Amino acid sequence: MTTDIVTIERDLQELWKNNTAEAAAAGHSTTRALTLNLLARASSADEADAMGAVIQELTASHPCRAVVLIDQPATGEPQLEAWVQANCLLPAPGAPQVCGEQITISSRGGRAGQVASLMLPLLVPDLPVVLWMAGDQPFGHRLLGKLRGVLDRLIVDSAGFADPIRDLVTMAAFDAGDTPGPGAGPDSPALSDLNWARLTPWRELTAQFFDTRPFLPHLHRLDHVEIDYVAAGDGGLLRALMLAGWLASSLGWDLVDGGVSRAGEEISLRMVRPGVGAASGDTRPVTISLRPAPFDNNALVGLSALHMRAVDHVLADFSVEHTDSPTCARTVAQADGHPTVSRLARVERAGAADLLAAELRLLSRDRTFSAALQAAAGFARGIIVP
């Protein structure tokens, strides 16, 4: 167990020396590959183990220097411990083994400043710095404030938020740089939400309808949207709100004053969109209904259906629904004067490492996410204050 930087670095050197020797003895070579600094904050040893397993899996696509912090400020006497390990992939025949490295820091009863002072010198220069905070919303966390200025990206998972609607509003304020909290402000890091990343297949399938030329005009004439979400389970309502926020922000729909109403788990959003064709210059009403659906194991990432309908001028209907297959959705496009197009599409069940890898591929702010998040936060504020 080591706690100072010099010792940690010496341990790392020793680790690589042994690793190289072991690989040579096993008849293959080993390659240290680092593509980013990934700081991960866990609130318990169990959570750190789970995050460590994800980081190990992530080595396939993003070998990194990981610094995993087990942060237990309220536990016992102040104590800092650290240990190092290599995260290696099984080598393919004839190929070198690729390894990243992990430093785990266990902090009990300590202060954020102490922990951050240990983390900062461990960052590898010239590589992006990403902080991954699992669990409840972290926007008030003191560690964020201490790492401000070095962070390129903050990754959270809103599926774990304790008070989803209010925390969504907080997250949107952080992303907009509107809050004085730790880590926020104009130079706040880019934000990623793994719960948003879960929506990617839904967004792709929805967007694909309108890559087809005859269907594209209907996109600007949608009048009704229904999103069926699984109310039981983590993050379903927030995903439904963010999907609605994505449609609204992409298509220029505005929430009307007092346009949010809630009856139990069902939420109705009244909006307006720009008129098109003869109605150009006017606005037309659009309604979005978020409807609870019974729990279903096959529901894809907590959503069971999306229906979009246009009744303005020409009738058209587009839907994505989950099927009996846990990995397939059915998409159906119908429009007057056009044959119905229906198909099954594969929707992979992404694990935490897949979601994290997808967000790590982003090198700058995800403006689509930011816009969708701001719209969703507008809906959430309406739910909080009807």
Next chain:
Amino acid sequence: MIDTPTLENPLRSGLRLGRTPEPCTMVIFGATGDLTSRKLVPALYNLTRERRIPGGFSVVGFARRDWSDDFFRQTMLEGVNDNSRSGKVDGPLWESFAAGMSYHQSNFDDSDGYASLRERLDVIDQERGTGGNRVFYLATPPESYPVIIRQLGAHGLNVSPNGGWTRIIIEKPFGHDLDSARDLNAQVLSVFHEDQVYRIDHYLGKETVQNLMVFRFANGIFEPIWNRSQIDHVQITVSETVGVEDRGGYYDQSGAMRDMIQNHMMQLLTLTAMEAPVAYDANSVRDEKVKVLRAVRPIAPADVARYTVRGQYGPGNMGGSPAVGYRTGRGINPESQTETFVALKLFVDNWRWAGVPFYLRTGKRLPRRASEISVQFKTAPHLLFADSPTNDIEPNVLSIKIQPDEGITLKVSSKVPGQGQIRPVTMDFRYGTTFGVASPEAYERLLLDCMLGDGTLFTRRDEVEASWSLITPIHQGWAAGPRQEFPNYEAGDWGPASADEFMARDGRAWRRV
């Protein structure tokens, strides 16, 4: 139709997958052949699996054999299960994909077959919403291309109804010499416009080949050294361990020059030597590639002995097992003069490359399967360190490996710790270990690009003709020269001894790949 406020799909913004093509029907001529079940349908299925192809997409297999729709689907299912990089199919997903597959039995010269094809395509448009969008894929032997193209034109299948688009993909070989390539181009372009024509060279679909452009033009540090001042020579090697297997009949008429050099290796040469295009679009990139081909100094028939080496393998050993010679293969003339190995020295006569030789080498039954471009830089202008038995100061070499271990390696000299010794070491970047994402098959990329109307990775008419204009004089020189003492290398060797002598004459040696 209702009016369209914008031609862009606003929901595409911020999505990480590119746009999907419009629904279309792909008609594969020669659908009972190997290519369809081994490459094309697995690629189409994988594109569907990854949500890159929209609903309504349909496939019509067109061939002579008397197959039913069900038999065609079943054969393709087996092909996908055996050859797809994603493994066995997902049952419900395959059923949804296969619902759009059908088989159309006809001879390639049967006019009625095309009339009924046209009706069938109209029905598919009505039932599956393919909107008159069509891709015709010629996966037949090349002798069938002219008749298929004529028949498509005669039945009005070269243009789409309802404002849709029609494109045609033509497999290699595109001609067997300059005249035949020109004839074929003339026939194709008497029916289709050039922007409808997609001449496929699957090498261009490979990720590392595309990365060659990214490597050169997205990294500013290479441009100042990518020229005659810094580069001594370039070697491009495509070595195969396989023989001709069941392609003997075709190969004996073709040889390594037509099979490899004219298409794949010329692509690698042009991508290595080209200037930066003004934009990354089909015509800008292809303009630059054509400029390179036009700058390559032709090898006159009288000069072939000086600039080329030919070889043919005899019996030998491959990987510890005996291997038969080329001439004993099925469909091969026992006295064959066909080359299974070629080495060439080419010069690109322009400001960037004047005087820098490009050595190209390809062969069958060589010890190792590898494709790579290696750029050998000039030695340091003044050596500070003594040349001694313990010092090995070699020029820097940048190797771009295309297969099997896709990646880039830079060889530099380094001091051995604790000693006064200098040794070459390599800095490695490997695709497979740096990016965990599996590379798509070349055909997936190319089929999708064609459906999206992007011809960047396809060969344009003038490119094909410029390439043949370099190859045909060499064939003429060979034909006019003496008979070769074939075989002149054993299976499992690195080509004939004359290939090594060819390099030694220039004071250089082939790189060990």
